[in-house]
Amino acid sequence: MASNKIPFAGSKEQEAALMQIISEHKDDPGCLMPILQKAQDIYGYLPIEVQTMIADELHIPLEKVYGVVTFYAQFSLYPKGRYKVSVCLGTACYVKGSGDIFNKLQELLGIGSGECTPDGKFSLEACRCIGACGLAPVLTVNDEVYGRLTVDDVEGILQKYA
Amino acid sequence: MKTLEELRAIREKMQGQISIRREDVDRAYDSASESAAVAEDAPKYRSHVLVCGGTGCTSSGSVQIMKVLQEEIDKNGLRDEVCVVQTGCHGLCALGPIMIVYPDATFYSMVKEEDIPEIVSEHLKDGRPVTRLLYSETVTDDGIKSLSDTNFYKHQHRIALRNCGVINPENIEEYIGTGGYQALGKVLTEMTPDDVIQTMLDSGLRGRGGAGFPTGLKWKFAKANDADQKYVCCNADEGDPGAFMDRSVLEGDPHVVLEAMAIAGYAIGATQGYIYVRAEYPIAVSRLIIAIEQAKEYGMLGEDIFGTGFNFNIGLRLGAGAFVCGEETALMTSIEGKRGEPRPRPPFPALKGLFQKPTILNNVETLANVPQIIVNGPEWFASMGTEKSKGTKVFALGGKIKNTGLVEVPMGTTLRQVIEDIGGGIPNGKKFKAAQTGGPSGGCIPAEHFDIPIDYDNLISIGSMMGSGGLIVMDEDNCMVDIAKFFLEFTVDESCGKCTPCRVGTKRLYEILDKITKGQGTLEDLDKREELCYYIKENSLCGLGQTAPNPVLSTLRYFKDEYIAHVVDKKCPAGVCKALLSYVIDADKCKGCTLCARTCPNGAIEGKVKETHVIRQDKCIKCGACMEKCRFGAISKK
Numbered sequence: 001m002a003s004n005k006i007p008f009a010g011s012k013e014q015e016a017a018l019m020q021i022i023s024e025h026k027d028d029p030g031c032l033m034p035i036l037q038k039a040q041d042i043y044g045y046l047p048i049e050v051q052t053m054i055a056d057e058l059h060i061p062l063e064k065v066y067g068v069v070t071f072y073a074q075f076s077l078y079p080k081g082r083y084k085v086s087v088c089l090g091t092a093c094y095v096k097g098s099g100d101i102f103n104k105l106q107e108l109l110g111i112g113s114g115e116c117t118p119d120g121k122f123s124l125e126a127c128r129c130i131g132a133c134g135l136a137p138v139l140t141v142n143d144e145v146y147g148r149l150t151v152d153d154v155e156g157i158l159q160k161y162a
Numbered sequence: 163m164k165t166l167e168e169l170r171a172i173r174e175k176m177q178g179q180i181s182i183r184r185e186d187v188d189r190a191y192d193s194a195s196e197s198a199a200v201a202e203d204a205p206k207y208r209s210h211v212l213v214c215g216g217t218g219c220t221s222s223g224s225v226q227i228m229k230v231l232q233e234e235i236d237k238n239g240l241r242d243e244v245c246v247v248q249t250g251c252h253g254l255c256a257l258g259p260i261m262i263v264y265p266d267a268t269f270y271s272m273v274k275e276e277d278i279p280e281i282v283s284e285h286l287k288d289g290r291p292v293t294r295l296l297y298s299e300t301v302t303d304d305g306i307k308s309l310s311d312t313n314f315y316k317h318q319h320r321i322a323l324r325n326c327g328v329i330n331p332e333n334i335e336e337y338i339g340t341g342g343y344q345a346l347g348k349v350l351t352e353m354t355p356d357d358v359i360q361t362m363l364d365s366g367l368r369g370r371g372g373a374g375f376p377t378g379l380k381w382k383f384a385k386a387n388d389a390d391q392k393y394v395c396c397n398a399d400e401g402d403p404g405a406f407m408d409r410s411v412l413e414g415d416p417h418v419v420l421e422a423m424a425i426a427g428y429a430i431g432a433t434q435g436y437i438y439v440r441a442e443y444p445i446a447v448s449r450l451i452i453a454i455e456q457a458k459e460y461g462m463l464g465e466d467i468f469g470t471g472f473n474f475n476i477g478l479r480l481g482a483g484a485f486v487c488g489e490e491t492a493l494m495t496s497i498e499g500k501r502g503e504p505r506p507r508p509p510f511p512a513l514k515g516l517f518q519k520p521t522i523l524n525n526v527e528t529l530a531n532v533p534q535i536i537v538n539g540p541e542w543f544a545s546m547g548t549e550k551s552k553g554t555k556v557f558a559l560g561g562k563i564k565n566t567g568l569v570e571v572p573m574g575t576t577l578r579q580v581i582e583d584i585g586g587g588i589p590n591g592k593k594f595k596a597a598q599t600g601g602p603s604g605g606c607i608p609a610e611h612f613d614i615p616i617d618y619d620n621l622i623s624i625g626s627m628m629g630s631g632g633l634i635v636m637d638e639d640n641c642m643v644d645i646a647k648f649f650l651e652f653t654v655d656e657s658c659g660k661c662t663p664c665r666v667g668t669k670r671l672y673e674i675l676d677k678i679t680k681g682q683g684t685l686e687d688l689d690k691r692e693e694l695c696y697y698i699k700e701n702s703l704c705g706l707g708q709t710a711p712n713p714v715l716s717t718l719r720y721f722k723d724e725y726i727a728h729v730v731d732k733k734c735p736a737g738v739c740k741a742l743l744s745y746v747i748d749a750d751k752c753k754g755c756t757l758c759a760r761t762c763p764n765g766a767i768e769g770k771v772k773e774t775h776v777i778r779q780d781k782c783i784k785c786g787a788c789m790e791k792c793r794f795g796a797i798s799k800k
Contacts, residue, residue, distance in 0.1 A: 030497050033480070037441070133560035133566060134258065136566070146221075
């Protein structure tokens, strides 16, 4: 499992942005999910401090917020790297060898799935289908998509961000 | 807000331009000139260049291509003659980025930035297509074939995808130009809600999300329940890995979904809709946001639509990476802002769905058929397909197949036609082993069922299911035990944990499979596993658990010999399961160059310079690095 040793360092601006989002959505039915999604956009992850603010503002118990955050794969309790490397392990990519690409990345970065390199630069995760099956196997670095990969391409891709 | 007359005026204005891109080129040209006479303010480009802006082609760089294209067109002074249109997915993702030049439907594939100046000056300016850059199949001795004459397209019949790759999805007027929102106008002014439901029932349309429940019946049940508020939900949480048809519809033709939801709202008496879309589809999300805004602006959504007093609004909700939310009750729980856990049925959503109100939930592709059924009539739709499965089905072809991409064929088309005629067969001369349909809920279909007509019932009878339409082809290099384990790993990961049979059962099932792939399985495990499969199927709360064992059961049914090989002979015939492989050096081929020994990360290779090397099996970690590096082909895996 991923671990978190980086203390929370939210700024006043981030907090103001969060309060703004909460007051905009507060009265919509089922507003918790959209608020969490936007909060994650603001902070990059959802530490307990952010969850507490949301729970307080919405007047719901923290465990309810925590329950939702831990249910969905896209919500992260831990900060991600500056470059989020994500390898598709959907079926189409898998049968074309994305498992080997994932292993190569683990080897090169020295981290496992869900972890972040100590310098905070790269984080690695396996994702389910991103729908670019025509280009299988694919990986993404932040929003950049790399397709039709072979294991030998991996090192060159990482170097682009070095 | 627009009236029906204004809608018609927009349609006539746009029709001339849109018809340039429709496949029946000659006829389209006639009608183009007629419409042009009707609408004087219509744009009059002689040529349209369509660039695919779907996820596949965007990933291969189509956004940059489009930018350079427009610059070159400006440079050559063609701005008023040629327009560049960003469309949704054309289907042939394997060949992206794709660019099509109309009116001749000339098909450029795998376009590179540096090719653009030549295409613009030669083709767009001087009318000479650059043959060297065209999709090779279209270049024949008799001239250049159009897109619709290629093997990939000519066997297809596009209803749900009719506008994908044809119109600009970010421009509502293009959608109106293809006849868009005409069905909504017809429904609101000429039909009662019961007429609409009867039309859907007569058409025989069944849910394209996988289960195949008759759409009209779902609407009928929801209409019968009185409530102060009802909801129409669209399931765009396309979680099946390998399926991307819904994404393509949303990216290529988002308005068709909005129009269909409004029609459904009118039929059941709902004024609010929600689209629950995967957050993994950023392009689809942004196009939906634009489409909803434009539809509101034009009065196709909102209050008093077409002045008929009917109100309908649509909200967008993003998923957050939970596969189980594709299950209807879990999806609704998630929209309510809770953990996306399914709830027991009954009560069914038609009675108590979202926020405990009567709700219908339809899949994207299902909805994409609705406006066409209204406009062309239920008989037209029912004339296609098989006895119990009407219309067409979109499949996402993936895996070991030449033309990976999106195809739409009439129900009843055989697997052979889809894989060989349209998909172009298996690449690299490999042998077909199985086609996987239905994602983690489906099964693997072996070659012996290649000629079975694909429809809901036939697929179930051979142990698979339609699912949302992912079709992943596997060849002789794929191990079926490993594939079954892959799917189980997926369901273990995605099981929400609410009910024990699914939470614990899938985990135990995974462990047995893992044991088998590691060569530690016994024949007893095989029996135990089958028993466990049926137990999970019968006792799980929702569709996820009830179908989770299917990949195991179907591979056991058709590929039992592979399981036996793993368990009894301790061999993986496809050479996938690492624990069952051994790497060996052929003494006749080894030159003693020492490269392998230096490459091995674990020091498992021994040998002196110019002498035959040996791999110590007890130390080998089976990474395959030595085999990759050997220059003499002396290392093989067995």
